[in-house]
Amino acid sequence: MTSLDQPQHINSEDYSLLAPGPVSLHPEVRKTLALPMIHHRTPEFDKILARVLQGLKRIFQTQQNVYMHSSTGSGGMESLLVNVLSPGDKVIAIVSGKFGERWAQMAEVFGAKVIIHNVNWGEAAKASDIQTLLQQHPDTRAVLCQACETSTAVTNPIRELGALTASMPNTLFLVDAITALGAFPLPMDEWKIDGIVAGSQKALMLPTGLSFVAFSKKAEGFFDKATCPRFYFDIRREKKANAAGETFFSSSVALVRALDVVLSLVEKQGLEKLFAANHRRAEVTRIFAQKLGFGLYAKSPSDSVTALTVPANMDGQKIRLHLEEKHNITIMGGQDQAKGKIIRVGHMGYIQDFEMLRLFEALGKTLQHFDVNSISNEKIQSVVAEAKAWLESHS
């Protein structure tokens, strides 16, 4: 660094990014991001692209193509809609939090007739309710659902929901897996998912800026029938370009090159290991945050993010800010109706065990800061020691 300021936080020795995305980057990824730029129409990039498109299929657990957009996850959500829907199509949107709301709004913007199925925050959708709705509306073109609703840290029953639409030839099951894909099992083909979107800054451990989408054969059957306006997200163009070994638009070379590194790291370890690492961090958080005095908000908790209810006399927003300012740890607070009531800890990305222990200690100290009687130093130290032993025996 010469003329620009030294970044305040440079490594996990003194700073932890424990948000549900963006996430902390693996050192190899950071190195790759710093490489000199190359052009996306070169033999060198062609090889990377070919590898990445194959590797993504393994992460998505699909035989279908996976496409990349240079957009955030929301762009991928839009891509899923515009490639299969026409204005006037009936859509059932499962809304179990903020991101469900967003997808329902998006579908409305593109002219869909949206039936909103509200689920209480903190709870998961019930497949039996959606089955009833589908019986009432057999002309439904698509069911929309978050695999993990990040605002509540809940996982929805994707396998059961996929089974409902599988036998309906004109009804598609579209899944927002932005904080799910790569974090826990979500085999696209096996679970009969017709459209799925992932985001780079989550379990794929990259900076923000890429979204990934895949469509089942059934969904592909709607590409030409769909009349929603689309240009950048028209997947037919990308499909043709990918088949010729290239991308239609300029590629985000740095991100795709970093993705190549992530995919090879995952490949070396196996996808199961990636899921297991997220699960282990989610488990340790759920067990030991409760010992400190927090509660669990999600009835069906996700392995990608944990939502913790804060003690009744405290404000989650203040806890979050205190962790950031005094302990150099970034987590997230609650949104809308959960604002102030919960804090959210992400489990995806390159997170080391000492960061988890530092989090527990900081959470304990933060509770003490807001209420001296809430927890003793001895209790904090014993929770941290127990958590350390737990992590060692679960490595």
Ligand SMILES: Cc1ncc(COP(=O)(O)O)c(C=O)c1O
């Ligand atoms: C479940 C879910 N859907 C959609 C989004 C939106 O993604 P982006 O902010 O990358 O557009 C997020 C982001 O956190 C998310 O968690």
